[in-house]
Amino acid sequence: MRLKLVPKETKVDFFSFSKITISLSSALVIGTIIAFFTMGLNFGIDFRGGTMLMVETPEAVEVGEYRDLLSDVVEGDVTVTELSDPAAALTGEENNVIMVRIEQIGDDAAVQNDLIKEVKATLSDAFEGIVFLQTDSVGAKVSGELVQAGVLAIVLAVGAVLFYIWLRFEWQFSVGAVVALVHDIFITIGIFCVTQIEFNLTIIAAILTIVGYSLNDTVVVFDRVRENLRRYKSMELKDVLNLSINETLSRTIMTSVTTLIALLTLYFLGGDVIRGFTFAMIWGVVIGTYSSIFVASFILLRLGVKRDWDKTDNAAGTQFADIDA
Amino acid sequence: MLQFSIWKKGLIWFLCLLGIFFSMPNMFYTKVEKANDARSLMEAGVVATPEMEAEMAAWPDYLPNMLVNLGLDLRGGAHLLVEVAVEDVYADRLDSMWPEVRDVLREVKDEVGSVRRQDSDPNELRVKIGEPEGMQKALQVVGDLTRPVVTLTGAGSRDFEVSNEGAVLIFKLSEAEMIAMDDRTMQQSLEIIRRRVDEAGTREPTIQRQGADRVLVQVPGIGSAEELLDLIGQTAKLSFLSVVQTTSDPDIRAGTGNVVYPDAEQEGLYYVLDRIAVVTGDQLVDAQPTFDQNGRPAVNFRFNPAGGRKFGVYTAENIGSPFAISLDEKVISAPTIQSHIPGGSGIITGNFTVEESTRLAILLRAGALPAEISVLEQRTVGPELGKDSIEAGKKATVVAFVLILVFMVLSYGLFGVFANIALILNVAMIFALLSVLGATLTLPGVAGIVLTIGMAVDANVLIFERIREELKSGKGPARAIELGYQKALSAIIDANVTTIIAALILWLVGAGPVRGFAVTLGLGIVTSVFTAIWVTRLLVATWLLTRKPKTIEV
Numbered sequence: 001m002r003l004k005l006v007p008k009e010t011k012v013d014f015f016s017f018s019k020i021t022i023s024l025s026s027a028l029v030i031g032t033i034i035a036f037f038t039m040g041l042n043f044g045i046d047f048r049g050g051t052m053l054m055v056e057t058p059e060a061v062e063v064g065e066y067r068d069l070l071s072d073v074v075e076g077d078v079t080v081t082e083l084s085d086p087a088a089a090l091t092g093e094e095n096n097v098i099m100v101r102i103e104q105i106g107d108d109a110a111v112q113n114d115l116i117k118e119v120k121a122t123l124s125d126a127f128e129g130i131v132f133l134q135t136d137s138v139g140a141k142v143s144g145e146l147v148q149a150g151v152l153a154i155v156l157a158v159g160a161v162l163f164y165i166w167l168r169f170e171w172q173f174s175v176g177a178v179v180a181l182v183h184d185i186f187i188t189i190g191i192f193c194v195t196q197i198e199f200n201l202t203i204i205a206a207i208l209t210i211v212g213y214s215l216n217d218t219v220v221v222f223d224r225v226r227e228n229l230r231r232y233k234s235m236e237l238k239d240v241l242n243l244s245i246n247e248t249l250s251r252t253i254m255t256s257v258t259t260l261i262a263l264l265t266l267y268f269l270g271g272d273v274i275r276g277f278t279f280a281m282i283w284g285v286v287i288g289t290y291s292s293i294f295v296a297s298f299i300l301l302r303l304g305v306k307r308d309w310d311k312t313d314n315a316a317g318t319q320f321a322d323i324d325a
Numbered sequence: 326m327l328q329f330s331i332w333k334k335g336l337i338w339f340l341c342l343l344g345i346f347f348s349m350p351n352m353f354y355t356k357v358e359k360a361n362d363a364r365s366l367m368e369a370g371v372v373a374t375p376e377m378e379a380e381m382a383a384w385p386d387y388l389p390n391m392l393v394n395l396g397l398d399l400r401g402g403a404h405l406l407v408e409v410a411v412e413d414v415y416a417d418r419l420d421s422m423w424p425e426v427r428d429v430l431r432e433v434k435d436e437v438g439s440v441r442r443q444d445s446d447p448n449e450l451r452v453k454i455g456e457p458e459g460m461q462k463a464l465q466v467v468g469d470l471t472r473p474v475v476t477l478t479g480a481g482s483r484d485f486e487v488s489n490e491g492a493v494l495i496f497k498l499s500e501a502e503m504i505a506m507d508d509r510t511m512q513q514s515l516e517i518i519r520r521r522v523d524e525a526g527t528r529e530p531t532i533q534r535q536g537a538d539r540v541l542v543q544v545p546g547i548g549s550a551e552e553l554l555d556l557i558g559q560t561a562k563l564s565f566l567s568v569v570q571t572t573s574d575p576d577i578r579a580g581t582g583n584v585v586y587p588d589a590e591q592e593g594l595y596y597v598l599d600r601i602a603v604v605t606g607d608q609l610v611d612a613q614p615t616f617d618q619n620g621r622p623a624v625n626f627r628f629n630p631a632g633g634r635k636f637g638v639y640t641a642e643n644i645g646s647p648f649a650i651s652l653d654e655k656v657i658s659a660p661t662i663q664s665h666i667p668g669g670s671g672i673i674t675g676n677f678t679v680e681e682s683t684r685l686a687i688l689l690r691a692g693a694l695p696a697e698i699s700v701l702e703q704r705t706v707g708p709e710l711g712k713d714s715i716e717a718g719k720k721a722t723v724v725a726f727v728l729i730l731v732f733m734v735l736s737y738g739l740f741g742v743f744a745n746i747a748l749i750l751n752v753a754m755i756f757a758l759l760s761v762l763g764a765t766l767t768l769p770g771v772a773g774i775v776l777t778i779g780m781a782v783d784a785n786v787l788i789f790e791r792i793r794e795e796l797k798s799g800k801g802p803a804r805a806i807e808l809g810y811q812k813a814l815s816a817i818i819d820a821n822v823t824t825i826i827a828a829l830i831l832w833l834v835g836a837g838p839v840r841g842f843a844v845t846l847g848l849g850i851v852t853s854v855f856t857a858i859w860v861t862r863l864l865v866a867t868w869l870l871t872r873k874p875k876t877i878e879v
Contacts, residue, residue, distance in 0.1 A: 003735035117551050133710035142701045153834040160826045168819055202769055205839040212827035216820040223816040251790040255783040258729050262779030265725040271717030274772050
């Protein structure tokens with residue numbers, strides 16, 4: 001007896017609820033734009049500059065105590081947050097990890113260095129047995145460059161992929177894939193706005209992986225669409241799309257599940273440092289799976305596809321489509 | 326699709342074995358690391374102790390000994406990104422030009438008249454001559470002072486550009502010379518930083534030039550980036566200067582050729598000093614931390630013969646007068662010369678702690694940085710967090726691995742087992758490649774591996790689902806499997822090419838953690854495609870040919 005997440009044969013009409021899914025997607029994207037401008041992203045020091053300390057104390061200490069202590073030492077803004085560890089519930093090992101963030105004051109690196117020393121000395125005096133897990137300090141110059149590099153990476157990745165799909169398929173596929181992709185990136189950013197989870201360099205890596213993953217899903221569906229378009233020449237595009245999604249549904253779900261197994265394990269057991277990263281990835285996989293079925297295919301249906309491409313004059317843009325046949 | 330020639334089979338198994346062979350040392354990480362350390366000590370000429378012999382014997386040298394480098398976030402340590410103020414050196418270079426210019430112009434005094442240096446912004450040297458009619462001659466003689474720049478890109482240009490404004494000669498550094506100087510400054514800075522870090526006795530530091538004027542320093546095992554910065558952030562320019570007077574007024578008119586430096590300890594105390602140093606730190610050959618006769622920490626130093634001679638002459642001529650020892654334009658000590666100091670060695674006493682005197686000795690031994698450096702980024706990962714992260718990473722990898730193995734067997738039965746063998750080989754190959762390439766594994770890198778484990782089965786899932794479809798449409802086992810592989814191939818290639826594009830861009834554009842992730846993700850994709858397309862297919866084909874099943878269930 002096999003474990004089957006998806007019945008052997010499915011005949012779901014995915015476009016019958018396209019009204020709901022498209023309004024949902026549009027609402028989420030618009031919501032993201034609103035959230036981005038009202039709440040904004042909680043940029044980490046990678047992108048904002050400043051200093052971050054992660055400390056652990058043997059005894060639980062109130063966040064307010066840190067704030068009072070440090071406000072005497074530090075001129076700029078200090079934010080203190082408690083890091084909750086979802087693994088604690090599973091393993092029973094409670095730890096008191098606190099994250100202190102200090103706003104960048106001026107450009108003088110030497111001042112920053114003295115400040116870190118002073119803050120460390122103050123905390124060591126106040127709390128016995130305190131451990132400094134991590135100290136990061138990023139200057140304004142580098143943080144500006146990191147923002148640029150991050151945005152550049154995402155734009156380049158999307159552009160490169162757009163080009164690749166255009167080479168392998170038709171431009172309509174390319175547009176469908178990229179709309180789905182931008183949809184995924186937007187909503188992931190929206191989640192970070194709403195939850196106010198720190199947005200740092202590793203989150204950029206996560207978003208780029210989502211780009212790769214979401215595409216992976218979309219491409220598998222499109223690959224089947226291309227094949228079925230050739231096989232069922234007189235079938236309506238809508239039916240071809242439905243058939244293709246249904247045929248690949250089992251694979252889509254299987255891969256999403258194995259990837260989610262890996263990500264959820266990382267989320268719970270992988271430690272504090274990459275929790276934000278895995279959180280982004282989990283959402284990305286869920287949204288990426290959803291979008292390759294409901295968004296990418298919907299765009300393809302709306303744009304329509306040229307159907308006469310098995311005639312002798314292969315349309316431009318598909319000349320690379322048979323390299324692996 | 327199911328026929329493999331002998332050599333192809335051989336090659337596939339050979340690559341798999343290679344993967345296992347080269348990933349093996351990572352299973353015995355500490356043992357191999359100790360053996361490697363002992364061997365490199367031996368090569369450096371250290372006589373082997375019985376302990377080292379035992380460590381080496383624990384991992385014989387016919388076994389592979391390449392390990393995955395652990396990143397700072399996994400082993401703890403400090404990371405600094407600093408910027409070298411390369412333009413600092415320009416002014417010094419122009420300053421040093423002045424005596425030469427003066428001398429050649431004086432030789433043709435009859436034609437150019439008196440020669441005077443004018444105040445100017447530090448990027449140019451302005452020299453006024455008494456007789457404007459002699460400008461042609463002046464330009465001609467100073468033109469001979471300029472030298473061609475010897476670099477690949479600067480060929481054909483000279484180091485200075487000379488122009489004139491009325492009776493004033495203006496010297497500027499040429500573009501090519503500035504580029505060449507920047508390069509020298511960077512080389513020197515790298516060398517000095519390396520010496521300082523080495524002197525401090527830390528293990529396996531990474532010191533790299535980044536871009537035009539940046540240096541990345543990563544030192545595993547060091548307590549904090551602040552500590553590291555104390556060591557490399559200081560210019561450590563030591564000078565022995567003669568004191569003109571002491572004062573409490575920082576804005577005092579020092580007079581030409583003099584400078585005003587503050588006292589390092591006592592606030593409100595300033596020294597007016599002769600700008601030209603008697604001896605500088607360049608001429609030191611050794612410096613050691615020590616204690617003075619009152620038992621306070623001090624630094625003992627020794628000059629090279631030339632420096633020793635100068636120092637000897639100066640002390641003999643100035644007995645009873647004070648002189649100042651300045652470090653980075655602050656006076657750290659201003660003793661009175663008690664007697665002639667002939668041996669070229671001496672002692673610096675100041676208000677030092679033991680740590681400070683030890684550090685000062687290191688800085689003096691390693692030499693001064695050619696230019697000031699400023700910090701752009703400093704990061705410290707405590708050893709506790711590093712250990713936690715390794716533990717967490719291991720746990721997550723193992724759990725995810727086991728869960729996926731179980732899930733695959735439940736979903737695909739025997740074919741799931743084939744996919745699992747491929748998955749295990751896949752992980753071994755990723756580690757083998759990381760070890761052989763000398764790549765650094767960071768925590769995001771671990772995430773990349775875990776994610777690859779999740780996604781690696783994708784190719785197999787695509788194939789198996791396809792085989793199911795073919796079986797459903799009534800094909801025989803061999804035919805269904807063959808078609809399954811054939812038809813799934815285009816989707817596998819497209820899907821993985823898109824992911825590899827993302828990984829490649831991450832690697833090119835990304836910094837720090839992003840790169841670590843991109844490396845494992847990229848390698849993981851390559852190995853997973855190999856194992857999915859070749860290894861599982863070989864396994865399935867072998868099984869099919871030996872068992873010849875009438876029906877199969879995928």
